[in-house]
Amino acid sequence: MPYDPSNPLQDRITDIGPKYFREFFPPVIEKNFGKWVYHEILEPGVLVHVAESGDEIYTVRVGGARLMSVELLREMAEIADKYCGGYLRFTTRNNIEFLVSDKAKVKPLVDDLKSRKFDGGSYKFPVGGTGSGITNIVHTQGWAHCHTPAIDASGVVKAVMDSLFDEFGSMRMPAPVRVSLACCLNMCGAVHCSDIAILGIHRKPPMIDGEWIDKLCELPLAIAACPTAAIKPAKTASGLKALEVNAERCMFCGNCYTMCAAMPLADEVGSGIAILVGGKLSNRISKPKFSKVVIPFIPNEPPRWPSTVDAVKKIVDVYAKDARKYERLGDWAERIGWERFFEKTEIPFTHHLIDDYRFAYTTWRQSTQFKF
Ligand code: HEM
Ligand code: HEM
Ligand code: SF4
Ligand code: SF4
Numbered sequence: 001m002p003y004d005p006s007n008p009l010q011d012r013i014t015d016i017g018p019k020y021f022r023e024f025f026p027p028v029i030e031k032n033f034g035k036w037v038y039h040e041i042l043e044p045g046v047l048v049h050v051a052e053s054g055d056e057i058y059t060v061r062v063g064g065a066r067l068m069s070v071e072l073l074r075e076m077a078e079i080a081d082k083y084c085g086g087y088l089r090f091t092t093r094n095n096i097e098f099l100v101s102d103k104a105k106v107k108p109l110v111d112d113l114k115s116r117k118f119d120g121g122s123y124k125f126p127v128g129g130t131g132s133g134i135t136n137i138v139h140t141q142g143w144a145h146c147h148t149p150a151i152d153a154s155g156v157v158k159a160v161m162d163s164l165f166d167e168f169g170s171m172r173m174p175a176p177v178r179v180s181l182a183c184c185l186n187m188c189g190a191v192h193c194s195d196i197a198i199l200g201i202h203r204k205p206p207m208i209d210g211e212w213i214d215k216l217c218e219l220p221l222a223i224a225a226c227p228t229a230a231i232k233p234a235k236t237a238s239g240l241k242a243l244e245v246n247a248e249r250c251m252f253c254g255n256c257y258t259m260c261a262a263m264p265l266a267d268e269v270g271s272g273i274a275i276l277v278g279g280k281l282s283n284r285i286s287k288p289k290f291s292k293v294v295i296p297f298i299p300n301e302p303p304r305w306p307s308t309v310d311a312v313k314k315i316v317d318v319y320a321k322d323a324r325k326y327e328r329l330g331d332w333a334e335r336i337g338w339e340r341f342f343e344k345t346e347i348p349f350t351h352h353l354i355d356d357y358r359f360a361y362t363t364w365r366q367s368t369q370f371k372f
Contacts, residue, residue, distance in 0.1 A: 007220035026087040028057045028101040044169050045109065045127035053341070057099040062113055063127035063161070066094040067144065067154055072124070076115075079125075083109040092165045093136040093178075095129045095351060131171035134164045136314070138180040138190045148254055149183030150200030150271035156305050159183055166315065174332070177316060178280070184254055190281075195329040196312055197276040197291045202252035203246050204270035210236040217260035219243060223258060225259040226250075228358075247284055267304040272309050273298040278330030289330045294342070296352035311347075318345045337371055 001011040004356075022030065032051035032074060035144075039049040046058040070269050079090040080098060083105045089097045098113075113125040129135035140146065142153030160179065167173065180194040191197035214217070222243055223231045230249035230279045243263070245256075252270075257263045261342040274296065279291030294315075298307045322344060323332035333341040342349045 017278055024087070024089075026057070026085060026099045028055050028099060029099065029267045031055065032057075041131050041171070041372045044133060044171050045130055045157055046106065047130060051149070056101070058103060058106045060100065060106065060109055060127060061091070061095050061129045062098070062127050063091070063123075063129060064094050065094045065154070065158070066136075066139065067223075074197055075124070076219045079109070079112065083112075084101065091136075093129070093130075093144050095136050096125070096365065105328075126165070126168060128169035132173045132175050132177075134167035134173065134177045134179060136168075137161060138178075138194075139184050140188045141181045146183060148186065148266075150254070150260055150266060151183050151198075151273055151300055152201050152302065153181055153183050155303055156198060156273070156308060159304045160307050160312055161305075163313050167316070172321055173316075173327050174329045177319070177329060179312065191276060192281075193279040193281050193288065194276065194291055195279065196315060197279065198308060198312070199274045199276060200271065201297065202254055202265050202267065202271045202296065204249045204252060204265060204267050205250040206254070206257055206263040206265040208243060209264075210240060210242045212242040213243060213260065213262035217243075221261075222256045222260040222263065224265065225255045225256065227253060231256060262340070269299070272300050273305070275308075275311055276316075278333045280328045280330055285326070286331050286334075288329075292338075293353055294345075296350060315345055315347075338370055343351070 004010055012085060020205065022033075024246065025033070025150070028365070029101050032053055032055050035052045039051055041047055045047055045061045047061070049057050049059070054067065055113060065213070076088060076096060077086075080086050084098050084100050089099065091097060099111060100109060106123070110127055111179075114123070115129055116124040126321060137157045139153040139157045140149075142149050142155065144152075144154055145193045152314045154301050161168070175369050177196065179198070180190040181198040182189050182191040182200065184274035185199060186198070190261050191199050223233070225231075228249045228251060230246045232246070234244035243260075245263075252258055254265055257265055274293055274322050275295035276293050280286070280289050282288065295311055298311060319332060323329070329333070336344070
């Protein structure tokens with residue numbers, strides 16, 4: 001039955017969950033599920049997995065912009081029909097993987113993917129993202145869809161990926177480098193645990209719309225939203241219930257705006273980018289790590305964010321040259337010492353980088369061990 005707005009509950013289907021994933025398995029995957037023996041990276045972007053039965057499946061990984069049109073999805077579906085029996089998948093970093101069981105089709109598929117471009121000249125399906133290179137940037141909504149961003153997501157990611165593009169299609173880093181972006185410090189995604197993270201921040205306290213705040217907001221929620229207790233109840237001159245922000249205590253997190261629409265704080269020159277480095281998720285050799293702030297502020301420079309692009313590139317280049325094999329960026333920085341990291345990357349160390357939130361003490365140096 002078509003949806004009837006006058007009777008919304010009629011024929012309503014609910015709580016059916018996602019489709020069972022095995023319905024979409026290529027036959028080779030279904031047959032050898034749980035029985036894989038080894039895999040190899042044949043070239044950047046191309047993997048082969050070999051099963052106990054001797055069966056092989058070839059995977060061709062290509063970059064995805066994440067925000068994509070139905071036309072582009074249809075084009076992927078056509079490619080999958082032509083080479084892969086109609087099967088494809090998306091990775092946890094929003095790359096696309098074409099799964100080929102017929103070895104003879106791998107090279108034609110790779111050549112075909114590399115030949116497809118948008119009218120502007122960008123590759124539609126750049127092959128890569130495997131091994132110790134730089135794969136896709138996990139990112140967020142930015143100015144495309146969210147109301148709390150300090151920066152854009154898609155725009156910054158495109159500019160940074162353009163500058164790191166050669167590393168997507170090669171594997172010459174000491175270890176994989178995960179770059180991620182979040183447009184505010186809600187950190188939707190992976191910025192707090194990435195080798196290099198691009199994070200949108202504000203530098204001005206919220207404005208208060210005294211006329212609307214008590215009508216739009218549950219005031220205690222906004223007060224409780226503040227991590228530094230900078231917000232307290234107040235009255236406007238005309239006697240309306242409102243809130244007051246102690247600007248000296250505010251560090252511009254924007255959490256109160258998330259709770260209360262009458263407390264906006266985004267600002268054209270105030271908002272911009274902070275860079276964090278050294279995080280990781282895996283347990284390989286060292287434990288997972290949080291990323292740390294190393295550049296407190298870079299202005300928003302749409303549409304190409306040149307200062308941000310340069311900063312990321314510089315960190316990547318110094319790491320690639322100096323780190324040992326298998327060393328993630330955080331492993332390297334911790335081995336050489338953060339004072340050496342700042343020296344080698346020529347990033348100025350400022351007071352902004354010294355932790356001052358609650359139990360910040362443990363991040364200071366309780367040792368005489370350091371390098372001049
Ligand atoms: C109450 C809290 C949240 C709400 C209401 C919310 C809402 C949304 C909405 C509406 C979208 C779709 C945006 C679009 O269509 O463009 C979205 C996407 C997304 N959200 Fe959330 N979100 C919340 C919390 C979070 C948190 C805590 C995280 C991360 C830890 C997160 C990560 C993401 C990501 C990564 C996407 C993009 C997914 C994609 O495009 O594939 N969200 N969220
Ligand atoms: C970085 C700062 C500090 C260092 C490096 C330090 C170092 C030491 C050392 C090496 C001892 C001898 C421990 C032993 O041989 O058993 C000691 C004892 C002691 N420290 Fe500290 N200390 C510091 C800060 C403080 C502070 C802030 C206080 C008090 C508020 C304090 C109070 C004491 C007391 C009372 C003892 C004697 C404990 C005892 O013998 O029962 N120390 N400290
Ligand atoms: S990181 Fe912040 S601004 Fe970006 S999508 Fe998430 S909540 Fe919105
Ligand atoms: S922006 Fe953050 S620190 Fe500032 S008042 Fe709002 S919640 Fe508090």
